Amino acid sequence: MSALHSIVVKRLGKRRTKRGKRGAAAVEFAMIATPFIFMLFGIFETMMIFFVQTTLEAAVSEEARKIRTGQAQSLTAPITKEQFKANVCARMMGLGDCSTRLFVQVQNQPLSGTLPTPWEDGTLTPGSADDEPYEATAANAIVVVRGYYVWPLITPGISNAMRNFSDSGGTLGNYNRIIAATSAFRNEPFN
Structure with missing residues (x-):
């Protein structure tokens, strides 16, 4: 009887240990899945920032x-500030909200000094002369064309690390990354 008893106890013991390990894989997956998913979202968001950067440039x-060659300054059909911004937006392939988050500037480069940074005061206002100047340029003038896109960050954790602009006005939100593209050149002698 003791041999039969020991066989039954061994089989029951094996069943009990199998039942005890049954939920371990689910618990281990839950512990690993959460950071893994946040990491995937962070990689995706970083990839989107680089893609928008390349597209904006x-x-x-x-x-x-068009400014460098004189097409924008043509006497028959000059390109306005609104048209220039719409053209930049169209080339960005619908990647964002151009009416409130895209800012373009066309400025003559001063002979001495630097151009101001538009968001130094903590706000950006679409269409304002301070944040989006559009100056007329002449032949042989040194011109700086800048485009800024305020990209909203959404991934928790990475938003704090990657943000470089918090809108004090509150319309763009607190977690933003300003993506900038600049083109500096001397206009051709198009006159």
Whole structure:
């Protein structure tokens, strides 16, 4: 009887240990999945920032060429500030809200000094002369064309590390990354 008893106890013991390990994989997956998912979102958000950066640089460069060659200053159909901004937005392939988050500037470079940073006061106002100046340029003038896009950050944790602009006015939110593209050149002698 003792041999039969020991066989039954061994089999029951094995079943009990199998039942005890049954939920371990689910618990281990839950412990690993949460940081893994946040890491994936962080990678995706970083990838989107680089993609928007590349797209904005290409858009500003292509549209700045119209100023450099004199097409934007033509007497028959000059490009207005609104048209220039719309052209940059169209080249960004619908990646964002251009009406409130895209800022473009066309300025003659002063002979001495630097151009001001538009968000130094903590606010950005679409269409304002301070945040979006659009100066007329002449042949052989040194011109700086800048485009800024205020990208909203959404991934918890990475938002604090990557933000470089908090809108004190409150319309753009506290977690933003300003993406900038610049094209500086001397206009061609198009006159």
